[in-house]
Amino acid sequence: MTLAKICGLTDTPGLDAALQGGADMIGLNFFPPSPRYLSPEAAAALSAHMPAQEDGAPLRVGLFVDATDDAIAAVLAAVDLDMLQLHGEETPERTAALRTRFSLPVMKVLGIATPADLDALETYAPVADAFLLDAKAPPGAPLPGGNATTFDWSLLSGRPIPRPWLLAGGLTPDNVAEAVRATGAPGVDVSSGVERARGVKDSARIAAFLRAARGT
């Protein structure tokens, strides 16, 4: 079954929809410019609504963009995370250092627009536990992700991905089944596509996305 991550949750109705729909991972956004940003305290309050890990809770993934060690440490002092999502320009060396420093698995994000962008898979494979393949942010976009932009999925065809991976970028309840069919992605990640306004999650769209992803 296709794994599903709901990213950028900010409130309990959205979290409840993700839990009830059987999300495998939830994303907490710690990039201050994002409309989905959570302070460490807000993330801790939201996380308190999650069931215990032994009761089958989804993995809590912390999204960071070129964050300092201190910023990540401040988050981890407030809320338990199961994985770090690195959505910035973190080098392989920085990725390895964060993985070691915080003893957490790391999902490195690669922005994809051309076949050459996939060459980074080999560079990061020794230091990343998983990959997230997202559309490269359009020029002038205010954020490096969360822009509701798809990329040309055919770029992935015939390209082995050397770690577990999620497909992201412009996914919605309406296109996720086709995205999985076209790419063979073992998992999918969504933020904008399950919102009713920028940064505001919609429970019905979360449920529909998870149904559609599950059906694949």
Ligand SMILES: O=C(O)c1ccccc1N[C@@H]1O[C@H](COP(=O)(O)O)[C@@H](O)[C@H]1O
């Ligand atoms: O969602 C954000 O605000 C965000 C900010 C900075 C970096 C990444 C962000 N979101 C991630 O972007 C992808 C795709 O999002 P979308 O579904 O196209 O909106 C997803 O991995 C989010 O985790």
